[in-house]
Amino acid sequence: MITVGLTGGIGSGKTTVARLWKKRGAVVIFADDLAKEMMRTDSKLKKKLIEVFGRQTYRDDGSLNKPHLIREAFEKNRVSELNGIVHPAIQKKTKQLIEDARASGVRLFVYEAAILLNNGRPDYVDKVVLVTADREKRLERVSARDDSSEAEIIARMEKQPDFDSLHHLADYILFNNGTEKELKERAEEMYQKLIGNN
Template identity: 50%
Template sequence: MIKVGVTGGIGSGKTTLCKEWEQMGAYILYADDLAKKLMNENDELRSKIIKVFGEQSYDASGNLDRSYLAGQAFEKGRVEELNELVHPVLWENTKLIEEEKKREGVKVFVKEAAILLNNGRPKDLDYVVLLLADEENRIDRTKDRDRTSEKQIRNRISKQPDFNELIHLADFVITNDGTLKELKNKSQQLFKKIIEQT
C-alpha cells in the first residue's frame, strides 16, 4: 500500500486534489473530519475538552459547538491546547484505519491534514504532496466556501505554518493559482506519476 500525505494551507486546494484521487481509486482520510467525529464520539476526549474549554464546548443536544471551540482556539490563542488533546487520539485512530485499509487491499492510502508537517516529515509516508497558493486566492476561495469573513480567515492563516518554508519536506509541490480545471488536471497527472513510480 502506497502511503501519501497531502498538506497545505486553508484554501490551497487540498480537498479538490483529494476528491480527484478518490475517483481514481485512493482511500482518503480527512484528518479534520476524523478529528470532529472523535470530538463528538470519543467519550474520553469529550471529557478532556469540557475540562479544559468548559461545558460550552458542546450544545444542549451534546454536539460539539464548533464555532465556540474555534473562537477559543483561534481568537484566544489556544490552538496548541486543543491540538494537545485531539492529536494523540486522532493519530491513534488514523493508524487503526490505515491497518484496516491495508487488510482490505487498498492500493493508495492518503492522509490529508494541514498539520501534517508540524513536527517535521512523518516517517511512515512514502510521499508528501504540498499545495501552495497565493494568499489572496486562498482567502477568496475560503470566503466562498465557508461563508466566513476575511478577518476570520486571515486569523486562521496566521495560526498555520508558512507552507513555503516547508517545501523541503515535500516530494511534490503543486502551485494552485489557476483555474479549478487546471488543478484537477495537475492532480490527475500527479496521481498517475505516483502509481507509476511504485
C-alpha cells in the same frame, strides 16, 4: 500500498486534489472531518476535553458545544492545549485506518490535513504532497466560495503554517495558480506517479 500526506493552505486546492484521487479509487481521510467525528463519538477524547475545557464543552445531549470550545481555545490562546489533546487521538486513529486499508488491499491511502507538517514530517506517511498557490489566488478562491470577509479569511490564513517554509518536507509540490482544469490535470499526473511507485 502507499500512504500520502496531502497538505496545503486554505484555498490552495488540496481538497480538490483529494476529491479527485478519491474518485480514482484512493481511500481519502480528511483530518478535519475525522477530528469532528472523534470529538463527537470518542469517549476518552470527550472526557479529556471536558477535564481541560470544562463541562460546557459538551451540551446535555452530548453534542459538542463548538462556540464554547472556540472561545476557550482561540480567544484564550489555548489552541496548543486543544491540539495537544486532539492530535494524538487523531494520529492514533489514522494509523489504525492505514492498517485497515493495507489489510483490505487498498493501493493509495491519502491523509488530507492542513497542519500535517506542523511538527515535522509524520512517520505514518510514505510521501508528502504539498498543494500551494499565491496568497492573492488563495484569497480570491476562498472569497468566491465562503461567506467571509477578506479580514476573516486573512485571519484564518495567518493561523495556518507558513507553507513556503515547509517545501523541504514535501516529496512533491503542486503549484496551483492556474485554473481548476489545470490543477485536475496535474493531480491526475501525480496520482499516476504515486500509484506507479506502489
